[in-house]
Amino acid sequence: MRIFESSVGRKILMxxxxxxxxxxxxxHLIGNSSILFGRGxxxxxxxxxxxxxxxxWIARIVMLSAIxxxxxxxxxxxxxxxxxxxxxxxxxxxxxxxFASENMIWTGLLLAAFIVYHLLHFTARLxxxxxxxxxxxxxxxxxxxxxxxxxxxxxxxxxxxxMVVLFxxxxxxxxxxxxxxxxxxxxxxxxxxxxxxxxxxxLMVGYVLIPVVILTGLLTL
Amino acid sequence: xxxxxxxxxxxxxxxxxxxxxxxxxxLEQYEAKNVSPDQSFLEMLDEVNEExxxxxxxxxxxxxxxxxxxxxxxxxxxxxxxxxxxxxxxxCQLHMRTFKNGDSIYxxxxxxxxFPVQKDLIVDRSNLEKIMQAGGYTSAHTGGVADGNAILIxxxxxxxxxxxxxxxxxxxxxxxxxxxSAMLYTSAKVAQLAALPQGxxxxxxxxxxxADALTEAGFGNCSNHYECQAACPKxxxxxxxxxxxxxxxxxxxx
Numbered sequence: 001m002r003i004f005e006s007s008v009g010r011k012i013l014m015x016x017x018x019x020x021x022x023x024x025x026x027x028h029l030i031g032n033s034s035i036l037f038g039r040g041x042x043x044x045x046x047x048x049x050x051x052x053x054x055x056x057w058i059a060r061i062v063m064l065s066a067i068x069x070x071x072x073x074x075x076x077x078x079x080x081x082x083x084x085x086x087x088x089x090x091x092x093x094x095x096x097x098x099f100a101s102e103n104m105i106w107t108g109l110l111l112a113a114f115i116v117y118h119l120l121h122f123t124a125r126l127x128x129x130x131x132x133x134x135x136x137x138x139x140x141x142x143x144x145x146x147x148x149x150x151x152x153x154x155x156x157x158x159x160x161x162x163m164v165v166l167f168x169x170x171x172x173x174x175x176x177x178x179x180x181x182x183x184x185x186x187x188x189x190x191x192x193x194x195x196x197x198x199x200x201x202x203l204m205v206g207y208v209l210i211p212v213v214i215l216t217g218l219l220t221l
Numbered sequence: 222x223x224x225x226x227x228x229x230x231x232x233x234x235x236x237x238x239x240x241x242x243x244x245x246x247x248l249e250q251y252e253a254k255n256v257s258p259d260q261s262f263l264e265m266l267d268e269v270n271e272e273x274x275x276x277x278x279x280x281x282x283x284x285x286x287x288x289x290x291x292x293x294x295x296x297x298x299x300x301x302x303x304x305x306x307x308x309x310x311x312x313c314q315l316h317m318r319t320f321k322n323g324d325s326i327y328x329x330x331x332x333x334x335x336f337p338v339q340k341d342l343i344v345d346r347s348n349l350e351k352i353m354q355a356g357g358y359t360s361a362h363t364g365g366v367a368d369g370n371a372i373l374i375x376x377x378x379x380x381x382x383x384x385x386x387x388x389x390x391x392x393x394x395x396x397x398x399x400x401x402s403a404m405l406y407t408s409a410k411v412a413q414l415a416a417l418p419q420g421x422x423x424x425x426x427x428x429x430x431x432a433d434a435l436t437e438a439g440f441g442n443c444s445n446h447y448e449c450q451a452a453c454p455k456x457x458x459x460x461x462x463x464x465x466x467x468x469x470x471x472x473x474x475x
Contacts, residue, residue: 007404007442008432008469077442084334084441085401090235090248091327093301095451097399104444176445182467185460189447 007080010073015180017066018173024063025166029206035219036210039143043135046142071112078105100172107169114162121149147214147221156211163207170200230256230322234269236281237329239338242345246338248327251281258318262305263288263295265317266328282341288313290454293391297342298329303393303452311391311454331392333401335439346392348438349406353390355434356427357410359419378416385413387455397452400441405449407431408465409457415468425472428465 003009031049034041050056100107120126122145131148135141150156174196178184184192213219232253239246253269260268263285270280286292295312299305305315320326328342336344374382386409394405411428414420420427436442443462450459 002429003473006429006432006469007436008428008466009473011442011444012466012470077444080436081400081402081441081444084439085332085399086334087332089298089301089327089329089332090237091301091329092298093306095302095306095397095448097446097448101444101446102399172445179445179459179463180466182463182465182470184463186458189458189460 007077010077011180013069014073014077015177017070018177020062020066021070022170022174022177025170025203029203032210033206035143035146036213038219039135039141042142042146043137043139047139067112067115071108074105074108098172100168101176104169104172107165110165111162111169114158114165117158118162122146144221146210147219150211150214153215156215159211160208163204166207167200167204170203171197174199228258228322229254230258230317230320230324232256232265232320232323233325235325235327236341237338238281238341239330240340242337242339246341248329256317256320258316260317261288261313262297262299262315262317263313282339282343284343285313290314291389293389293454296331296344296346296392296396298327298331298396300327303331303396304391304454306452309454309456311389314454331396333395333398333440335401335403336392336395344392346390348440349390349392349395349403351438352403352407352431352434353410356423356431357414358423359414360422361419372418374417382413382416385409385416385457385461388413388453388457389455391454393452393454394449394457395440397448398441398443399446399448400444401439402441402443402449403435403438404440404443404462404465405453405457405459407435408459408461411468412461412464415464424468425475428468428472432465432469 001009003013031045032042034045094102117127121130125132125145129149129152131141131145133141133144135143150159175189175192176196178188178192230253234251234253235248236251237246238249251269251273253265256265256268263283266281266283273280284294284296286294288295290311290313293311295304297304297312299312299315304310304312305319307315307319330336330338330342331344331346335348336346338344388406388409390406392403392406395401395403398404411431414427415424445459445462447459450457
């Protein structure tokens with residue numbers, strides 16, 4: 001299949017899988033923000049979300065496949081790029097490339113590591129110290145689990161740093177997926193560049209807000 | 222302006238010297254004296270070479286041809302930027318007035334696996350031609366000469382195609398690209414023909430063949446750093462890469 005072999009085809013695969021993950025990250029933030037409504041908010045959200053196991057599993061399989069394809073071609077494409085330009089210059093002045101655009105492979109791999117940690121932490125709940133209990137309505141108490149976890153400053157810091165990495169990855173990733181899909185012209189190129197940074201910043205602030213409101217005592221058990 | 226400007230400069234050059242394709246190379250230091258601000262960069266190098274020849278040394282090998290910014294031969298990375306970093310300028314159009322007395326100038330060849338160094342600052346750019354050969358042509362009827370303007374082309378399409386056709390194939394996009402990719406060059410060729418009625422017959426085959434030729438020649442993949450557009454002496458826009466991506470998607474379903 002040409003899309004898997006061609007340089008442009010692989011870029012399109014990276015773009016589409018990236019878009020799936022961006023949609024997930026937006027929906028996930030909206031869902032998580034239900035914690036701001038207290039125990040009733042997030043526990044009800046989690047209860048309803050998991051009410052249809054087949055749908056949950058379809059979503060999980062789609063997301064894991066997207067992540068797998070994105071990482072696979074991200075690594076292949078990066079190795080090819082390194083091989084195409086191994087010598088470098090004695091003096092090099094970048095005109096347009098940014099820290100974010102040059103470090104996509106590293107921010108991407110850090111995010112992959114974070115996803116593994118995050119899934120072990122709150123999805124599989126295999127890490128030590130994860131509080132698993134039910135609330136008064138006999139629902140799984142997501143609220144207690146999350147508030148207890150983020151009351152630990154170190155855990156909160158790891159999550160916050162991961163969101164900074166997410167910001168870096170998406171600030172290049174968002175304008176990049178639009179360009180790769182071909183949805184770009186001279187007028188939209190600068191606009192999408194700015195939009196990428198703004199959307200990434202909003203996502204980062206939104207996610208970091210959750211450990212912050214817990215650490216500052218605005219949300220308590 | 223007088224050819225003999227009183228305020229001449231002395232510059233320290235760090236030039237990549239490499240005897241042949243498989244020889245090791247290194248930066249060597251030279252002093253350029255009595256450099257006039259009115260000289261072009263290549264004229265400055267010519268004078269340095271005169272001195273080297275007089276001293277019985279091997280002159281610095283560099284490519285040049287038209288010396289008016291249209292041939293795309295003067296492939297030099299100057300102080301870390303292809304063609305020296307002055308907007309929409311080739312090395313031959315770069316004037317010494319942009320430098321100051323006492324400046325150090327680093328001069329290196331294009332760096333990419335697909336552009337092997339032949340000697341000093343000269344690289345072999347024939348891999349760009351391989352991309353062109355893969356699809357940079359259109360079908361034409363044989364027989365009698367067709368009437369001029371028999372095919373109607375809108376002003377918008379003509380201007381768009383002309384903007385893409387401004388590419389002189391110098392390879393600065395590859396030299397600037399952290400991935401050593403020739404995607405801007407390839408996209409300019411694809412977009413130029415895709416915009417015109419004459420280019421429609423091969424449109425789908427062209428984009429896939431040229432994209433494949435790019436990879437086969439050892440160029441990297443595009444990851445949207447946009448260094449290429451910033452370094453391009455003709456200001457070719459990365460919007461053409463977006464066009465190439467669209468053309469590729471259309472071709473997937475053909």
